[in-house]
Amino acid sequence: MSSLPEGTRGADGWPIAIGQAARRAGISAKMVRHYESLGLLPRVMRTDSGYRQYGEADVRQLRFIRRARDLGFSLDEITVLLGLWSNRGRASASVKRIAQRHVDELTDRIASLQAMQRSLKALLNDCHGDEGPDCPILDDLAGDTDRRTASLN
Template sequence: MNPLMNIGEAASAAGVSAKMIRHYEQIGLLPAAERSDAGYRLYGEREVSVLRFIRQSRRLGFSVPQVAELIGLWSDSQRSSREVKTVAQRHLADLEEKRREIEQMMDGLSVLVKACHGNDQPHCAILEKLAWGSPAEHRPQHKPQIKKTHGKAEEPGTGAASHIDLMAWMRGVQVHHDAH
């Protein structure tokens, strides 16, 4: 019989943090742990194997729903490898699309960076290009004050929604080149 491990031991064995184990239990990727008489979580080799599987899947960028689907397939001895491959192919196609979007952003940003002299003068080609089509008199009269959420300042681009919004915005932005 394999001895049971506490959450710290299981975390160490699986290469994840105890916080992530609790999170995976909370969202249902990992079943609720057995508890000791004192109420401490206890894990066996099976749970550690699932945690390793989750870690490896997440390192490859699979989403939580995709990981859940893969765990379901892993647990189904009647599955076909075709089903597993379909999940992986879908994910690969998503990653390829994200790569194309990032390459487009990098290309656009590279053009902007090259257009800027980066000197002590106030004129900036980057700002000019970003504000393309907006009259100068509509330039903002304030500097934004980032609001804090849950005691922390929200950094630009940290949330999935802001990343998605940026991707959608970039698809609609065309970098305009000056004739001179």
């Protein structure tokens, strides 16, 4: 990591400050610092007074991270994907395996959420929602299925 004199910019406008890099990547400056602290983004150049300076490649990497997060990849998966992205000798099969494993996890999570939804809908259907104290939802949460069964009869 090197240091740049204050106000140094190339003819193409790079490097840029953290706020501008964050805006271009569609994330907050706090997330940029977080990703850098996790090692997802390499340490960047700094000005003489210590301000971070980001290049085009840094912003592309931040966009990659943001998109991977949008798709629900874990930070560990993103680390591996970043390594594959930067390795032109990679096998696309490696990337596909990671993506397929993630799809399988999402499928399992969706099935679990749908099961929760069905259970809650059944509880909502059983609840009178009136001024009375009996509540099958609370009974279920408390694990009091005997009371719930008795109140339904």
